[in-house]
Amino acid sequence: MDTTDLLIAIAALVIGGAVGWFAATARAGSERARLGSDRRAAQERAAAAERSAEAADRAWAGRLEDERRVTARRVEEERDDADRRVAEAEHRAEVQLERERTAARERVEELRADSKRLADEFETLSRKALAANTQQFLAQAEERLKRTQVESAAELAKREQAVKQLVEPLTRTLGDVKSEMTEAEKARLAAHTALAEQVRAMQQSSEQLRTETSQLVTALRAPQVRGRWGELQLRRIVEAAGMVEHVDFEEQETVADGTLRPDLVVKLPGRKQIVVDSKVAFSGYLEAMEARDDETRAKRLAAHARHLRRHIDDLGAKDYGHHVExxxxxxxxxxxAEVFLNAALEQDPTLLEHAFAQDVVIATPSTLVALLRTVGYTWRQEMLAAEAQQVFSVGRELHKRLSVFGGHLSTLAKRLNSTVDAFNKMSSSLDSRVVTQARKFSALQGLEPDLDVPPPLEVLAVPSQKPDLYPAHLDPDEPVKLRNAAAERRAVLDADRDDTLFLIERAAPGDDERPAGRASSAS
Known part of the structure; x- marks a missing residue:
């Protein structure tokens, strides 16, 4: 009876152990299936996080940081939850297996082998999926970078064409300025040469005058000859002053409907004119020079002074100031000649005041040359002022075009900075969004080698700071500010990336922890 009871107890124990083993096997299978589904869900959530990261890359810079933190926090929470469930399941399995390890040791070994095989298969599938996703992302990134480079090259070509179109008018303008300066220099040299020739001609005329003085004294006794000689002297002095007939002066021009005809009309800038009339009143002076006694000489000189006063009155009565526009x-x-005027002034000292009262200015060759030289100098100053105004207009247009050129350079520099900033954002997104997930898989399954991430660019397009080409609206310190802002942005991105990796590595169990857990379960 005892033997029978013992056999029954043993049979019941065997049957209970078998039933427990089957129940444990079923629970382990269900736990394993649930863990696989959790892992697949985690993979799907990781893929969704990657897609969300790609969408966030195209969002505003402000949303990028918030989205990244939310996604990282969500991934971390899901990871913690999955790890917690895995730990709980393993704990329950370990407790159950601890109760049944005596009866089901061999089956546990088989289950361990199956688990290893499933882990290897899962690792293989994970590696293939990660490689495919990484390759696809790198291809998309390379395609986007190439497209950006093509667009930048096209934009740069357009800017170069615009610069060429801007420089060509500047070149033509500078050529015009150079031509005008060359012409002005030629005109100055020609004027200097003409003046030198006129001085030499005046010297020659003076020599001729000395030799012909005696002949003139005899010839000038006739009134017609005296008048013609005075007009000739006036013309020579005007020509000696560098003036040209019909350009700077007119001879014998009739005014007041033909009733008046002055000997000379000198043209001034601003449509002004000066009337010059030659009066040769020196018959009394010649007679005085030929007189034998002082009394006769004094009488003839007094007659010479009266004759000159009469000419002043006649010229004042003509009133050219009201008839010549x-x-x-x-x-x-x-x-x-100065001697004619000096002799008259000795006899009549009030002669000049009388002339001024009649609106008449008496001029001798020396004073008339000075007057005409002043007129010529006024003409030259008028021409120089016109040329200076033209040069000023050309220079102002040149400065305006240089300002536009500087604005184009500034726009091109900003576009280059935007391209560099977009590439840095893409590189940072790759490092913080995609490579982070790859490192998580590497931490889980021990994948090697690690992925390479292109470093961010540190080159900024710095506009020229020359005062002539740099636009006035652009801050000269802007290149330094842009460089400092880019460095600060890279530092913030690197710090956030390091913090995210640290949190992920801290939350994920290492390679040394999982074998220990399995060893404990195996024991």
Whole structure:
């Protein structure tokens, strides 16, 4: 009876152990299936996180940091939850297997072998999926970078064409300025040469005058000859002053409907004119020079002074200032020699005041040359002022175009900085979004080698800071500010990436921890 009871107890124990073993096997299978589904769900959530990261890359820079933190926090929470469930399942399996390890040791070994085989298969599938995703992302990144490079090259070609179109008018303008300066220099040299020739001609005329003085004294006794000689002297002096007939002066021009005809009308800038009339009143002076006694000489000199005063009155009565358009309120009376005027002034000291009262200015050859030289100098100053105004206009246009050129350079520099910043954002996204997930798989399954991430660019397009080409609206310190901002942005991205990797590595169990757990379960 005891033997029978013992056999029954043994049979019941065997049957209970078998039933427990089958129940444990079923629970382990269900736990393993649930763990596989959890892992697949984690993979799907990781893929969704990757897609969300790719979408976030195209969002605003402000949302990028928030989205990255939310995604990292969500992944970390899901990872913690999955690890917690795995730990709980393993704990329950270990407790159950501890109860049944005596009866089901061999089956546990088989289950361990199956688990290893499933882990190897899962590792192989994970490696293939990760490689495919990484290859696809790298291909997309390379395609986007190539497209960006092509767009940048096209934009740069357009800017180069715009610069060429801007430089060509500048080149033509500079050529025009150079041509005008060359012409002005030629005109100056020609004027200097003409002046030198006129001085030499005046010297020659003076020599001729000395030799012909005696002949003139005899010839000038006739009134017609005296008048013609005075006009000739006036013309020579005007030509000696560098003036040209019909350009700077007019001879014998009729005014006041033909009733008046001055000997000379000098043209001034601004449509102004000066009337010059030659008066040769020196018959009394010649008679005085030929007189034998002082009394006769004094009488003839007094007659010479009266004759000159009469000419002043006649010239004042003609009133050229009201008949010649643009003429000042005086008329120049030309006396061919200083000695004629000096002799009259000795006899009549009030002669000049009388002339001024009649709006007449008496001019001798020396004073008339000075007057005409002043007029010529005024003409030259007028021409120089016109040329200076033209040069100023050309320079202002040149400065305006250089300012536009500087604006184009500034725009091109900003576009280059935007391209570099976009590449750095893409590189940072690859490092913080994709490579992070790859490192998680590497931490889980021990994948090698690690993925290479292209480093961010540190080159910034710095605009020129020359005062002539740099636009006034752009801050000269802007390149330094841009460089500092880019460095700060890279430092923030690197710090966030390091923090994320640290949290993921801290949350994920290492390679040394999982074998220990399995060893404990095996024991």
């Amino acid at each position: 643009g003429s000042p309120e005086f008329t120049v009376m030309f006396v061919p």
